[in-house]
Amino acid sequence: xxxxxxxxxxxxxxxxxxxxxxxxxxxxxxxxxxxxxxxxxxxxxxxxxxxxxxxxxxxxxxxxxxxxxxxxxxxxxxxxxxxxxxxxxxxxxxxxxxxxxxxxxxxxxxxxxxxxxxxxxxxxxxxxxxxxxxxxxxxxxxxxxxxxxxxxxxxxxxxxxxxxxxxxxxxxxxxxxxxxxxxxxxxxxxxxxxxxxxxxxxxxxxxxxxxxxxxxxxxxxxxxxxxxxxxxxxxxxxxxxxxxxxxxxxxxxxxxxxxxxxxxxxxxxxxxxxxxxxxxxxxxxxxxxxxxxxxxxxxxxxxxxxxxxxxxxxxxxxxxxxxxxxxxxxxxxxxxxxxxxxxxxxxxxxxxxxxxxxxxxxxxxxxxxxxxxxxxxxxxxxxxxxxxxxxxxxxxxxxxxxxxxxxxxxxxxxxxxxxxxxxxxxxxxxxxxxxxx
Numbered sequence: 001x002x003x004x005x006x007x008x009x010x011x012x013x014x015x016x017x018x019x020x021x022x023x024x025x026x027x028x029x030x031x032x033x034x035x036x037x038x039x040x041x042x043x044x045x046x047x048x049x050x051x052x053x054x055x056x057x058x059x060x061x062x063x064x065x066x067x068x069x070x071x072x073x074x075x076x077x078x079x080x081x082x083x084x085x086x087x088x089x090x091x092x093x094x095x096x097x098x099x100x101x102x103x104x105x106x107x108x109x110x111x112x113x114x115x116x117x118x119x120x121x122x123x124x125x126x127x128x129x130x131x132x133x134x135x136x137x138x139x140x141x142x143x144x145x146x147x148x149x150x151x152x153x154x155x156x157x158x159x160x161x162x163x164x165x166x167x168x169x170x171x172x173x174x175x176x177x178x179x180x181x182x183x184x185x186x187x188x189x190x191x192x193x194x195x196x197x198x199x200x201x202x203x204x205x206x207x208x209x210x211x212x213x214x215x216x217x218x219x220x221x222x223x224x225x226x227x228x229x230x231x232x233x234x235x236x237x238x239x240x241x242x243x244x245x246x247x248x249x250x251x252x253x254x255x256x257x258x259x260x261x262x263x264x265x266x267x268x269x270x271x272x273x274x275x276x277x278x279x280x281x282x283x284x285x286x287x288x289x290x291x292x293x294x295x296x297x298x299x300x301x302x303x304x305x306x307x308x309x310x311x312x313x314x315x316x317x318x319x320x321x322x323x324x325x326x327x328x329x330x331x332x333x334x335x336x337x338x339x340x341x342x343x344x345x346x347x348x349x350x351x352x353x354x355x356x357x358x359x360x361x362x363x364x365x366x367x368x369x370x371x372x373x374x375x376x377x378x379x380x381x382x383x384x385x386x387x388x389x390x391x392x393x394x395x396x397x398x399x400x401x402x403x404x405x406x407x408x409x410x411x412x413x414x415x416x417x418x419x420x421x422x423x424x425x426x427x428x429x430x431x432x433x434x435x436x437x
Contacts, residue, residue, distance in 0.1 A: 001058045025058060036079055043081070049116060052080040068410040083144040086119075087157060088112035090139045093124065093168050095175045099204025100284070101191040103181060105130060105170065107141070107153055115145045122151040126188045127170035136165035176200055196334060202236065203229050205282050209237040213288060214280035215269040219261035227251060237281070238338050240266055241345035270346040274300070277348055281339070284325045289393055293317050294326070301339060301349035305330040317393065354386070360433055361389030365398055367421075369412050370405025374426045387433045395421060403429050 002025045009015045016022035024035050036053050043050050056076035057063050066074040089110040096104045105124040112119055122143060124130055133156055135141075140160040141153045173180055174192035176199050181190040195201045206225050210217040217240070228234045233247055243266065248259035272280075275295035279288050286294070297315040298304040304326070312323035329335050343349055366384045368377055368391065375383070380403055381391045392399060395415045402408075402416045402423045416423055424432075 001056060001060065001063075040081055044116070050081075052078050054078050068414050073410060084115050085142050085144050085154070086112050086114050087140055088119075088143055090135060090137065090141050090153075090168075092137070093130070093135070095171055097174060097176050097192055097198060097200040099201060099208060099282075101193065101195055101198065101201050103171070103174070103190045103192060107135075109141070109143065112143065114143060114151065119143060119145075119151045122153050124153065127183075127190060128188055130168055130170060135168040136161055137168060138162055138165050174198060196236075199229070206234065206237055206240070208282050209280045210240075210269075211280075214276055215272050216276075217262075217269050218265035219258065220265055224262070227253075236338055238341035238345065241342070241347075270348065272348060274348050274351045277342075278304075281342075283329045285322045286326065290317060290322060295351050299351045299353075301343075305336070305339075316390075356388055357383075357386045358433065359388040361387040364389045364400040365392045366390065367392055367395050367399055367402045367412070367416075368405075369402060370408035372405040372426045374430060380426065380429065383429075383433060383435065395419065401429075 002023065005015045005023060006018075018024070021035070021038065024031075026032060026035065032055055039050070039053060054076060055078075056073075057066065063073070063075040068074060090107055091110055092108040094106050094108060096106055098104065105126070107122045107124050109120055109122060124133075124135075133141075133153060135153075135156065138161075140157040142155040142157065143151055144154050145151055170190065171181065174194065177192065177194050177197060179192050179194035179198065182193050183190050192198050192201065195205075203222075203225055206229075207222050209215055210220050210225070220240075225234070228243075228251075231251060233243060234240060243263065245259055245263060248254050248262060249256060273295075275292040276288075278295050278301075279286065279291035293315055294304055294312075298307060307326070309323050309327065312318050312326055313320065339349070361384060366389050368380050368384075372380065384391055395402060395412055397419055399416070399419070399421045402412065402421055403426060404413070404423050405426060413423075415421075429435075
């Protein structure tokens with residue numbers, strides 16, 4: 001491996017410096033430990049953050065012989081440095097509301113230097129974490145960076161606690177709309193159920209709707225959504241399709257070109273296909289893949305809205321939780337009214353049936369993994385479907401082929417090998433469908 005790195009340097013690639021001990025070869029455990037101890041002391045001098053050392057077998061033949069476990073190579077291991085810990089004061093706990101209504105407590109700390117940055121805030125995750133730490137206002141807390149990246153409170157110096165300090169209690173009402181919070185059975189987070197009116201939820205749903213993988217509305221970002229909401233011009237995603245030039249041009253920081261680009265982006269979104277619209281409307285648990293499966297199975301929004309539980313769970317990758325969530329969405333009269341407004345605006349709620357190029361891959365399940373040069377991953381998946389095949393997200397005994405590119409995950413490679421699944425390259429795939437570029 002080291003020799004390959006040196007050769008890459010000769011070819012002009014930027015590689016880890018041997019002179020600076022960024023990479024080092026040894027034949028003993030003592031040599032490994034000396035390297036670890038060296039960087040434990042020197043890592044603060046680096047122009048970038050590191051959280052440990054990777055130790056790997058140098059000989060490629062030995063690497064091949066050692067192989068992989070289900071999750072990682074047997075010929076490499078990571079040594080993680082002990083996380084740096086500092087003490088600081090907990091000044092306040094505030095609460096944030098996300099797009100789904102999940103309420104997250106945030107610790108506001110007296111600023112402290114940690115791992116090369118100044119830390120002022122740390123996530124407390126949920127009510128259980130607050131109770132576990134037994135936090136009190138003004139506590140002296142121990143802070144670490146999780147994975148050397150995210151600050152977290154890992155304990156309290158109780159010896160320094162003020163006797164009159166008040167315990168931190170999780171709020172009972174939404175900090176944004178004052179609605180009583182709820183906690184669903186089996187879940188650790190509290191939620192604000194006021195999804196139709198709670199400002200962060202309303203704006204979050206609109207931001208999800210306009211995102212690149214959803215409706216991909218150019219000229220519209222989070223700041224503009226916030227401005228349109230604060231001015232009372234939008235209260236849900238359907239309101240976007242009623243916006244007029246005169247309303248936009250009067251807004252602060254909205255020039256004529258920006259207004260026209262925004263309106264054009266909204267108009268162009270009417271051609272976004274049904275499966276992406278289904279993802280965009282934000283049904284709980286319906287991500288990109290599930291939205292595509294539902295669109296292919298039911299063809300239009302009307303059929304999906306009337307689908308029975310047994311019909312939903314019969315669709316691949318749709319389980320009980322998703323099926324119930326879909327049914328609950330369409331039982332809400334406000335959601336149905338929203339869909340009707342979007343339909344009236346011209347948004348696509350009917351699957352566009354495309355003529356297949358062939359049935360060459362009919363009945364075959366494919367997993368696409370890795371990085372490719374001949375196709376993009378999306379192009380590969382589209383070609384699989386155009387030729388009668390089916391894309392699946394994970395490898396199982398029902399998988400027929402894995403189309404493997406560079407940097408395919410070792411776990412997937414191991415599982416495919418164990419199950420005897422045929423692994424092919426993108427060039428093999430191109431020959432299967434007689435593809436010519």
